[in-house]
């Protein structure tokens with residue numbers, strides 16, 4: 164290979180290289196489209212988006228097709244591009260019109276997402292400007308925007324001025340960040356892991372188990388603390404367990420509460436657990452990935468009492484604040500702890516971090532270069548204010564009570580506990596035959612039909628259908644439709 168310093172052997176050689184440079188430049192010019200081309204692309208995409216959004220209200224929540232979009236593979240990535248209309252057709256047939264439609268208001272399974280249009284515009288702005296949000300001295304505005312959002316959330320939750328955190332790609336990454344912070348804050352070393360004890364319940368989200376595993380702590384001792392009849396952790400039993408573990412030579416380390424469990428939306432008694440955590444020296448983590456933003460609503464705020472006393476909390480704007488997927492926040496009450504658990508550097512980083520005025524996200528989380536994700540929340544909040552979000556969440560709380568009563572009214576149903584937030588469970592009790600099998604068949608029939616989408620879980624060994632309300636597109640007509648369909652299918656199956 165010629166080195167960089169090789170002299171061209173002749174002028175001809177030089178000419179040849181310049182021609183080649185120009186040729187390559189022309190070939191790559193489409194990477195930087197001009198104004199006319201940008202307008203054409205945007206108008207085409209916008210045409211698609213408009214049609215998509217017009218159809219959302221009547222779109223099925225779930226679409227089955229014979230090949231479930233496999234034809235995407237028939238159009239391989241190639242040297243030459245194809246036209247946008249053809250690409251959008253492919254996208255529509257193989258991606259958009261297949262499987263779940265997470266933006267549908269009739270999606271009542273898992274934790275319903277929705278994707279705010281204003282958030283999508285924030286994503287567009289973020290991607291076009293591509294600010295480097297990892298480092299304060301490089302792009303201070305992007306980092307300040309993130310810190311403003313984190314501070315707003317910290318205030319909502321009652322966290323002190325000392326708090327700090329990071330915007331992660333979702334709840335799972337946020338929980339991992341919290342687990343690593345808790346591990347370091349307690350000075351746990353690998354030789355301790357098999358004796359370190361984590362207290363949770365049977366309804367703790369599996370992202371915590373996964374985070375412990377990824378953090379290298381999969382072998383720690385997990386105590387599933389018993390729950391009351393409404394599936395909330397029993398703080399008395401927690402304390403007993405901690406004492407007996409300590410007496411047995413173990414190292415009680417962390418207690419994880421749910422502030423809105425995924426199964427049933429139940430909220431563990433955060434204040435009482437905070438007392439036990441303080442008395443016993445446990446790291447108190449609260450998972451508010453689904454439920455946290457309901458603290459905006461007066462009618463349920465007192466259920467979150469004590470959340471501000473925890474050591475770390477996770478809260479997902481891509482659930483409760485309707486942003487597009489990819490936004491979960493972790494807050495730690497003492498920001499020095501999240502910094503100490505994550506800060507690393509290298510020679511080639513010496514020109515960054517020149518200012519210590521504010522923490523850099525790269526120093527308090529696992530990522531270095533990252534999506535400028537703050538914009539997908541900041542733009543909607545600045546444009547719309549907080550009030551409409553509070554209203555939407557309040558509407559969902561009331562809709563869920565309404566749905567609970569309407570499902571109960573169908574008859575022959577066994578209801579799970581009354582909803583604390585916006586999730587409840589139920590199952591039909593058939594006159595004869597196995598209830599689990601009957602409800603499983605019912606859910607399958609609902610899914611084949613696809614008009615509404617529900618999911619299921621197992622509670623105390625019984626198959627239960629879950630009804631979850633969260634999307635800003637779910638309204639009272641949606642609930643009426645869902646109840647009508649559920650009732651009709653149940654009748655048809657008996």
Ligand SMILES: *Cc1c(COP(=O)(O)O)cnc(C)c1O
Nearest residue numbers: 333334335368370425450452453
């Ligand atoms: C959704 C959820 C998670 C996981 O969050 P992701 O954003 O899906 O990674 C964790 N905990 C609870 C309670 C959740 O509802």
